[in-house]
Amino acid sequence: AQSVTQPDIHITVSEGASLELRCNYSYGATPYLFWYVQSPGQGLQLLLKYFSGDTLVQGIKGFEAEFKRSQSSFNLRKPSVHWSDAAEYFCAVGPQGAQKLVFGQGTRLTINP
């Protein structure tokens, strides 16, 4: 069965610092990979996705993620965080050709001024 692990439940970084959120998945083949962001009291918004091709994908709000097949990872990065990036971030996977997403438990990001 597919599974997604986000090892960090909560991360705190200073405004202007770089950020990396970890995501590891377990699946027989390369699935489709996604990162979503959830601001307090809001629904989820898609940040970026990977289907195939270039393993470094760019998303909205200055985020990027890199797919590493050998490590079964899809880590999210941002070179310089802003206070408005404080939110919860979810990694999700789904098999190619299917419609169901499996979400990780989420990482809550706090930004120190």
Add this chain to the structure above:
Amino acid sequence: DAGVIQSPRHEVTEMGQEVTLRCKPISGHNSLFWYRQTMMRGLELLIYFNNNVPIDDSGMPEDRFSAKMPNASFSTLKIQPSEPRDSAVYFCASSLGAGLTNEQFFGPGTRLTVL
């Protein structure tokens, strides 16, 4: 453009009562998803529809839960009778078509509290 609309945004009810959550997908979208988010279990897919037809309801926890989509612009998730362990945030999402290459757009959620 309006996004996915959910109502009510907050619902407080007593154990044993019937609860109905409503969702209006984005116009033109023909896939609709219901998710539940809890601290213990995270975000789980309950059921999804393509062209108003339920495709996979394997995530529906019990027979107390039912979902319908009578037309392309409206869906309901009903819990009868409700129990305290049903307390969660319920999200509705819609996408243009089947397949994960179509982005799922999420509504703001309904926070349900069952006392």
